[in-house]
Amino acid sequence: xxxxxxxxVGPALRLPTTHSSLPAPCHDLQTSTPGLVLPAExxxxxxxxxxxxxxxxxxxxGHVRPNGAPALESPRIEITSYLGLHQSNSQFLHDAEVEDAxxxxxxxxxxxxxxLPGLEAYRDPSCLSPASSLSSRSCNSEASSYESNxxxxxxxxxxxxWQSPCVSPKTTEAEEGFPRGLGACxxxxxxxxxxxxxxxxSVTEESWLGARSSVAAINALTTDGSLDLGxxxxxxxxxxxxxxxxxxxxxxxxxxxxxxxxxxxxxxxxEDFSFQHVRKGGFCDQYLAVPQHPYQWAKPRPLSPxxxxxxxxxxxDWQLPSHSGPYELRIEVQPKSHHRAHYETEGSxxxxxxxxxxHPVVQLHGYLENEPLMxxxxxxxxxxxxLRPHAFYQVHRITGKxxxxxxxxxxxxxxxxxxxxxxxxxxxxxxxDCAGILKLRNSDIELRKGExxxxxxxxxxxxxxxxxxxxxxxxxxxxxxASNPIECSQRSxxxxxxxxxxxxxxxxxxxxxKMVLSGHxxxxxxxxxxxxxxxxxxxxxxxxxxxDRDLYKPNSLVVEIPPFxxxxxxxxxxxxxxxxxxxxxxxxxxxxxYLPANVPIIKTEPTDDFEPAPTCGPVSQGLSPxxxxxxxxxxxxxxxxxxxxxxxxxxxxxxxxxxxxxxxxSPKLQDFSPTxxxxxxxxxxxxxxxxxxxxxEAPTITPTxxxxxxPAAAHPGSPGQAPPALLPQQVSxxxxxxxxxxxxxxxxxxxxxxxxxxxxxxxxxxxxxxPACPPATGRLQHPPPTVRRDESPTARPRLLPEAREDGxxxxxxxPVTVKREPEELDQLYLDDVNEIIRxxxxxxxxxx
DNA sequence: GTGCTGGAAAAATGT
DNA sequence: GTACATTTTTCCAGC
Numbered sequence: 001x002x003x004x005x006x007x008x009v010g011p012a013l014r015l016p017t018t019h020s021s022l023p024a025p026c027h028d029l030q031t032s033t034p035g036l037v038l039p040a041e042x043x044x045x046x047x048x049x050x051x052x053x054x055x056x057x058x059x060x061x062g063h064v065r066p067n068g069a070p071a072l073e074s075p076r077i078e079i080t081s082y083l084g085l086h087q088s089n090s091q092f093l094h095d096a097e098v099e100d101a102x103x104x105x106x107x108x109x110x111x112x113x114x115x116l117p118g119l120e121a122y123r124d125p126s127c128l129s130p131a132s133s134l135s136s137r138s139c140n141s142e143a144s145s146y147e148s149n150x151x152x153x154x155x156x157x158x159x160x161x162w163q164s165p166c167v168s169p170k171t172t173e174a175e176e177g178f179p180r181g182l183g184a185c186x187x188x189x190x191x192x193x194x195x196x197x198x199x200x201x202s203v204t205e206e207s208w209l210g211a212r213s214s215v216a217a218i219n220a221l222t223t224d225g226s227l228d229l230g231x232x233x234x235x236x237x238x239x240x241x242x243x244x245x246x247x248x249x250x251x252x253x254x255x256x257x258x259x260x261x262x263x264x265x266x267x268x269x270x271e272d273f274s275f276q277h278v279r280k281g282g283f284c285d286q287y288l289a290v291p292q293h294p295y296q297w298a299k300p301r302p303l304s305p306x307x308x309x310x311x312x313x314x315x316x317d318w319q320l321p322s323h324s325g326p327y328e329l330r331i332e333v334q335p336k337s338h339h340r341a342h343y344e345t346e347g348s349x350x351x352x353x354x355x356x357x358x359h360p361v362v363q364l365h366g367y368l369e370n371e372p373l374m375x376x377x378x379x380x381x382x383x384x385x386x387l388r389p390h391a392f393y394q395v396h397r398i399t400g401k402x403x404x405x406x407x408x409x410x411x412x413x414x415x416x417x418x419x420x421x422x423x424x425x426x427x428x429x430x431x432x433d434c435a436g437i438l439k440l441r442n443s444d445i446e447l448r449k450g451e452x453x454x455x456x457x458x459x460x461x462x463x464x465x466x467x468x469x470x471x472x473x474x475x476x477x478x479x480x481x482a483s484n485p486i487e488c489s490q491r492s493x494x495x496x497x498x499x500x501x502x503x504x505x506x507x508x509x510x511x512x513x514k515m516v517l518s519g520h521x522x523x524x525x526x527x528x529x530x531x532x533x534x535x536x537x538x539x540x541x542x543x544x545x546x547x548d549r550d551l552y553k554p555n556s557l558v559v560e561i562p563p564f565x566x567x568x569x570x571x572x573x574x575x576x577x578x579x580x581x582x583x584x585x586x587x588x589x590x591x592x593x594y595l596p597a598n599v600p601i602i603k604t605e606p607t608d609d610f611e612p613a614p615t616c617g618p619v620s621q622g623l624s625p626x627x628x629x630x631x632x633x634x635x636x637x638x639x640x641x642x643x644x645x646x647x648x649x650x651x652x653x654x655x656x657x658x659x660x661x662x663x664x665x666s667p668k669l670q671d672f673s674p675t676x677x678x679x680x681x682x683x684x685x686x687x688x689x690x691x692x693x694x695x696x697e698a699p700t701i702t703p704t705x706x707x708x709x710x711p712a713a714a715h716p717g718s719p720g721q722a723p724p725a726l727l728p729q730q731v732s733x734x735x736x737x738x739x740x741x742x743x744x745x746x747x748x749x750x751x752x753x754x755x756x757x758x759x760x761x762x763x764x765x766x767x768x769x770x771p772a773c774p775p776a777t778g779r780l781q782h783p784p785p786t787v788r789r790d791e792s793p794t795a796r797p798r799l800l801p802e803a804r805e806d807g808x809x810x811x812x813x814x815p816v817t818v819k820r821e822p823e824e825l826d827q828l829y830l831d832d833v834n835e836i837i838r839x840x841x842x843x844x845x846x847x848x
Numbered sequence: 849g850t851g852c853t854g855g856a857a858a859a860a861t862g863t
Numbered sequence: 864g865t866a867c868a869t870t871t872t873t874c875c876a877g878c
Contacts, residue, residue, distance in 0.1 A: 340853085345873055350852050400851070442871070443860090456861075456870070489870080490855090 313468060313478060316378060316415050317388035320466065320480035326366035329467050329479040332429070333361035337498055337520070341393055341439035341461075341488040351398040351433050352463065352486065360483065362465050363429035370424050373467050377407075377418040377435055380464035382485035387464060389415035391445050392455040393488060395463075396436035407434040422467060437461065437488055459489040460588075485588070497521045497579040497587040506572065506593035509564035514548070517557040517590075523581050524552045528559040530577040530592065541565045545577065564594040571596065 314320060322329050335352045342349040354360050362375060379393040394416040397409045408419045418435055422428045442455030463483040468476045487498070503516040517528070532541040543565070548558040557579065564573065576589040 342852090343872060347851060347853095398851095402851090439872090459870095490872095 313476065316412055316417070316464075317386070319386055320478050322479055322481040323366075324477055324479060327469055327477065327479060328365040329465060329481045330363055330365060331360060331463075331465065331481055331483050332363050333358065334484050335360040335432075335463055335486055337484065337500060338487045339437055340490050341437040342396070343439050343441070348396060348398060348436050351403065351436050359431050359433035360435075360463060361429060361431050362481070363427065364422055364467050364469070364479070365428070367422075367424075367428050367469060369470075371470070372424060373422045373428065373469060375420045375422045375430055376466040376468075377420060377432065378412075378415050378464050378466075379437060380462045380482055382460035382462045383458070387462065387482050389413070389464075390458075390461050391448075391451055391453050392440050392442060392458055393461045394438045394440065396438040398434045398436045403434045405431050405434045432463070435463065437486070439488060460485045460487055462486065497523070497526055497581050499579055499587045499590050502590055502592075504561070505591065506595055507561050508597045509567050509569060509573075509594045510597050511561040511563035513561045515559050515561050517559065517579065518555060519557075519579070519587065520555055521581065522552065522554055522557045522579060524549050525581075526552075526557060527580045528557065528577055529580055530562055530575055531589070532565070532573065532575040541575075561592075567597055569594065569596050 333354045333356075336355045339352045340349050351359060364373065364375070367373070377395055379390045379395050380387045381390045391414075395409075395418045396416075397407055397418055405420055410417045410419055416438075420430050420432070420434065422430055440455075445451055445455055446453075462485055464480060465482070466478060466480045468478050471477050497519060498521060499517050499519040501518040504513065507513050507515075526547065528545040528547055530541075530543045530545055531539055534540050543562040545562045546560040548560070551558040564575070566573075573594045575592050575594060577592055578589050579587040
């Protein structure tokens, strides 16, 4: 149930009946849709005119729907100008066109606003915790966080990214009176808003709330029909029920947003409307079980990721390469490793900065055209799984005199995306001084339907940048690069040790060499623990390294590389180490490689694909965020794009079906390290990976190339097909995946390690293959170090009796102690994954 | 007056 | 079930 309301925009919002640039289908929306409440019909504003008829949908409490169903207060959809321009690489051109078509248009405040439950996307308003303070519930407060989104729903960067007269949040009347209030209260507002925070408190709000007039109505609008329906229902249950589908896009394709008043053409492909998604697979239907609308809208495309984004563009959780051919998207200046994110209840904590002062800088190399492009930025995860939008953090647009880079906010699925223009005149380089980080309450997100991640201690993120480069033939090349990890909590940033650099990353097993660690929060009594982990994450060996306390400094630590437990390894062994400042105060795992003593790395059993490649990065399941590029090596090229295309690759084989063709076969011997992964991929019949490029060279992967002109193209990983949480990685897995969501998760995340240096976005390019060459990594990898609880100071060194890749388990001179990690959850995943691996290996052996 | 910060109290959770 | 330790959120105050 949703209604369309004109809002205070008035006539200006009326949808024109025609527009040269828009497709006819749009007309249906307004003229053929019985249930639609058009602006023109309700110039007065919300609810005001909603009596009976179509307005019923829009309801004010007490209304009855046409079908007799009780009218529920529902989310509103405000329709104003919409040019129907899709996001495309020529967005700017579109803008220009629009401008021409609408001379004099002054970028009036965005009149078109889509207030959908989908806004909840990244925050379920209904989930405000009881403890939330008034401020946290206040519309303004919430608005402050989302203002941009809602205020400029139509402001599409695509049309005119660099300027932003109307981009400034909170300053325009339009925003004041309408979008903000609406966005904040209607969409984000929690049903729990207390009367004291009633929207009516503000004239502005009142203006558009008008008819709905009651707090109840507002609550209902939050989508939450649960307000009424759910009273008495446990909060958690209700929240879950309220969860919305991922595909709900909050923003309508802005093609003409900045245009301003002239009512935008109504012609637009219905499919492009985000609210269509909302309407159907969306929030409302899902949670409120609202009867079908009497009128016929264009069928929502199940897969379209977002209205504003071309359906063919890769979903945000798709892994993309950072470079392809002549193009390379690179982070020239990395962000600081710490940035305290702000809550909605707080004011902004500013833009993410660079460690050396200033701000992060991103540049697209190899692009020689004169057309500006749009750089997208969103907050991604930094754990050991595949890079994907972070559920607990959102990028926050920063504006003000200190910000030189214009930007625009959009929401794709449940992720807020900042769009920043990349201009040829600036060498396609952008200073990211407009991006802050917003922290969403764990309780709000965890209860979201399909959300499997937990927020506690999940405080590391990465800035993820994407750019879509138009290619001849209407195709688009999508590149992506992620920053180093950024710790976003207050406490952690101040107390947890952080290793940013290490002077050595490999050394012979004899050890003894001094290694200098650079970072933060080191203490004189900080300990450095070397750890070798089995593929399943269990610690096979632990050894505390000696530290030189005399040379101690808060930002540097000198340690002596301990001898490896097995002095007879024949090939490099990857281990990890971390700095420990005390119980629960550990740095992320850092990678280190032990080399055979006096023995050149020579042999590798042909069948031992699990053996890590010699120079390859670290091992330990990609646990850590090594500041340096783990994979500076090789990631192979994918000769056959068709099998590894990231986007629009329906043909990609299922991840599950493509488990690494591990020759070795014994699941327990599998090395899930990134290196192993890549090797496995290489051997996979599905993906042919070439030899790794020379060290230092960026990995080459088949970029994502998609046919822009295929609106109907289904996106395998499109949110529209399943809840994000369910298929975060679905990029590579078919919607019909036979694996349970959780498993899916575990299978997909092939990302070796979270924090990847900008230079080596391995995970990124590995990803393209993931669909075809799924590694059994993911959950197999260890949880963040901070999670470990069974730390035992007495057990080191420890050895795992089981054979290791070095093939000389029995040679280990030290007694073995098997250490078990307590993560039952991971074990669950492991069990599932192992089973799959076994099955897979069976088929693989046959194949080989 | 608005942001941006650094601190820290209050709450929520976990051990 | 309680006490204590950690983390997360919310508030404050200063610049």
